[in-house]
Structures are given as structure tokens and as C-alpha cells.
């Protein structure tokens with residue numbers, strides 16, 4: 330596909346086992362500080378290759394789990410990097426419907442399917458994403474998996490995506506609107522996700538919990554429950570993979586995972602309160618007596634599924650990506666922290682507040698375990714630590730570690 334075919338410079342890149350025609354980003358920026366993906370007439374972000382690699386692995390794990398051929402939809406596909414990769418790289422994919430409202434993106438996506446010899450499996454469309462999803466909402470038309478990878482928030486596509494999924498179907502969601510989700514713009518978060526965020530040190534985990542909570546309540550309206558299979562945070566986005574299950578009982582069960590997180594900005598104490606409609610709290614921190622801040626309602630349940638994570642790990646080990654090392658480390662951390670408590674401590678922040686030098690997180694985790702507490706590292710922050718130890722106990726330990734130096 331040449332410049333004359335689309336009217337702007339393009340180039341060919343390789344992601345995974347797939348070759349892709351994409352806009353030549355360098356041709357669209359005037360200075361190095363410009364954000365190239367949004368300057369081109371068709372969107373392509375090379376930084377999201379890792380997101381797409383994990384999407385390929387997760388879809389493969391899902392296909393292995395249900396053990397039959399799958400149909401997939403990517404309603405916001407841009408030039409088809411993700412959808413074509415599903416058709417090429419995920420074994421057992423029988424159909425991929427890729428769509429974008431941008432006509433040039435649609436033309437390139439269609440071309441990319443031909444370039445990779447998967448045009449028999451791929452249907453390219455050029456319409457509004459919600460219209461497309463609604464046209465697949467009848468019982469025999471629905472998809473096994475839908476991947477929503479939008480600009481900003483996925484919430485405006487949730488209802489139609491849920492309706493276009495089969496029972497036990499897989500829904501993948503990207504959210505890049507981290508300012509609302511991390512509490513910089515709380516009103517926008519409440520408006521879009523129906524939950525209050527907090528600018529706490531573990532705001533990236535809260536962001537996933539807010540999106541998962543929004544998914545659970547949206548699915549519940551359709552009498553469906555959700556099960557979170559995998560979730561991760563990288564660069565400027567969060568990502569959730571969840572299966573949905575039909576039935577009012579399933580919806581009620583998944584709503585049991587909803588609740589609030591109460592946080593003390595003075596002493597780092599945090600606790601959770603289960604239930605959608607009542608918060609059990611005194612308003613005061615049980616540790617230091619300061620006022621507690623509240624986040625939610627949000628998802629308090631698990632953020633990944635152990636068996637699913639294991640399947641993704643197996644596929645990750647036998648597949649070569651540019652950033653395989655990072656993917657494997659990330660998956661190991663995700664699996665390790667599945668049963669850990671909600672929230673995490675950031676050792677730098679604690680040491681800063683206590684005016685202490687920063688020890689290695691691994692050493693703090695080891696010492697906590699020796700003292701009988703649970704402690705694991707976290708995917709969310711290299712200095713993060715998930716533990717059931719109260720904040721005061723961790724402060725005591727940090728002081729003791731400094732004194733023994």
C-alpha cells in the first residue's frame with residue numbers, strides 16, 4: 330500500500346508474527362516533544378505493542394480454555410494491528426470482525442488482512458462502533474470475544490459490547506484516561522465510572538478496580554455477572570480481561586465483590602468495606618484518629634484468575650515477542666499477587682514521610698514474612714509492597730531496619 334493509495338506516508342512494521350502497514354509516524358511530527366500517534370491521519374501507537382502482545386496471549390489462553398474455534402470483534406481497530414494479529418497469531422480463530430469509523434483506517438486494516446493472507450477470516454467494516462456491536466447482539470450472531478481499545482475511556486461501548494457477547498464470552502477493555510481514574514479529575518471519574526477515585530499511592534490499582542466495578546454494575550443491568558481473568562497496568566493505560574456469565578444470580582454474585590476502600594493520608598492505613606449501599610466506618614482512622622478518605626464503589630474482588638494466568642504464562646513462554654522478558658516478569662507478579670490484600674504500600678513514600686533511607690522492597694517483604702505477615706511485590710510499582718501488615722507495623726519495621734544498619 331503506497332502513499333498515493335491513502336494520501337499519506339506509510340511504512341511496514343512487524344509485531345509478533347504479523348506484518349503491518351502503518352502511518353510513518355516520523356513524517357507527522359515537527360518536534361521530538363510531539364505525540365506522534367495522534368498526529369497521523371490514522372492512529373498507530375508502537376508503545377501499545379506490549380498491550381497487543383498480551384492481548385494475543387490472553388485470547389489464545391481463552392481459546393484453549395473453551396477448546397473450540399472462536400469469533401472475535403475489534404470495534405475500534407484503527408489500521409488493524411490488533412485484529413489482524415488475532416487472525417494470524419491466535420490458533421483456533423475462525424472469524425475476526427474489525428471496524429473503524431475512520432475510512433482510511435478501515436482501508437489500511439483491510440489491506441493488512443490481505444498482506445498477511447487472512448482475508449478469508451477477517452471482515453473489515455467502516456461504521457460507528459456501537460452501531461456495529463448492536464448489529465451483532467442477536468443470539469446467534471454474538472462473539473466469543475470482544476476487544477475494546479479506544480481513545481480514553483471504554484465506558485461508552487460497554488453496554489453494546491456486553492450485549493454482543495455470548496454467554497461466558499471474553500471482554501477485553503483498555504482505558505487510557507488515567508487522570509480521572511487516578512483521582513486528578515474525580516468528577517469525571519464519578520460521571521463515567523460511577524465511583525470515586527483517590528490520589529493515593531496505589532491509584533493504578535484503584536483505577537483497575539473502578540473500571541472493573543463499572544463493568545460489574547453495567548453487566549448486572551443486563552442480568553449478567555463478570556469474572557476477572559487478568560488485569561494489568563503499563564505505561565499510560567490499564568487493561569482488564571473479564572468473562573461474562575448470563576443470569577440474574579450471576580449478576581448478584583458478582584455485585585457481592587463491590588464495596589469501598591477507606592484510606593488515611595496521614596498514616597497510610599487502608600481498609601475495605603464490602604457492599605454497594607452502606608459504608609461501615611467511623612469516619613476516623615483506627616490507627617491514628619485522622620479523617621478517612623473514601624474511594625468507590627469499586628471492585629474489591631480478585632484482579633486476575635490463577636488458572637487463566639497460568640495458561641497465559643504457558644503461551645508466553647513458548648512465544649517470542651520483542652518484550653518477552655517484561656511480559657514474563659509482569660505475569661509472574663500478577664499471579665503472585667492474586668490473593669494479596671487490596672492496595673499496596675510504596676516504600677519510597679513511607680520512608681519519605683518517616684524521614685528514613687529507602688531499603689530494598691525485597692528485604693522489607695522478607696522481614697515482614699519473618700514477622701508472620703504476608704508480603705508480595707506488585708505489578709503496579711517496582712517499590713510497591715502488598716501486605717496484610719498494618720501501616721504502623723511497617724513503619725516500625727522500617728525504623729528497626731534503619732537502626733540495625
Ligand SMILES: C[S@@+](CC[C@H](N)C(=O)[O-])C[C@H]1O[C@@H](n2cnc3c(N)ncnc32)[C@H](O)[C@@H]1O
Nearest residue numbers: 405406407410411429430431457458478479480
Ligand atoms: C486507540 S485507537 C485504536 C487502536 C487499535 N485498537 C490498536 O490496537 O492499534 C481508537 C480508534 O477508534 C476509532 N474510533 C473513534 N470513535 C469511533 C466510533 N464511534 N466508532 C468506531 N471507531 C471509532 C478511531 O478512529 C481510532 O482509530
Ligand SMILES: [Zn+2]
Nearest residue numbers: 593596614617
Ligand atoms: Zn491514620
